């Protein structure tokens with residue numbers, strides 16, 4: 001069974017989340033391609049797609065939204081899973097779903113959609129990014145939860161192998 005993991009990331013933390021998910025899917029015997037959203041030319045060879053994006057200013061990154069716009073129609077016929085990586089709510093102990101991702105995913109209707117905690121390293125950011133992140137209340141640090149990411153990948157593998 002062939003799976004595409006396609007992830008939009010600006011500073012790399014979401015790409016690493018995607019790589020963890022891809023690795024975990026491979027451990028279940030799935031044949032996984034990792035391709036950046038802008039470089040995906042066709043999804044017809046895949047049985048399932050996992051699409052993810054870092055969240056910036058409450059939105060998915062352009063390349064992930066464009067991916068959904070380009071392949072939305074095909075994705076209805078595919079098994080689709082989606083995840084966001086963000087920091088909203090992390091400071092108060094939780095993690096919030098970004099509010100405007102919903103509409104982007106409405107037409108594609110993923111089988112499951114989750115938000116994972118991300119990473120904010122001010123040294124990697126421009127002055128403008130640091131200012132915006134601070135105004136948004138984002139806190140510094142790496143809050144990624146590899147166990148949660150792997151567990152989610154396990155649920156995808158279980159769903160795919162049970163429909164095989």
Ligand SMILES: Cc1cc2nc3c(=O)[nH]c(=O)nc-3n(C[C@H](O)[C@H](O)[C@H](O)COP(=O)(O)O)c2cc1C
Nearest residue numbers: 009010011012013014054057058086087088118119
């Ligand atoms: C300028 C800026 C804006 C951000 N806006 C949001 C936001 O609206 N919601 C959110 O949950 N996280 C937000 N974040 C946190 C990022 O989603 C988080 O740092 C993520 O791990 C970045 O992923 P990347 O390393 O793949 O680019 C923001 C971060 C920056 C630097």
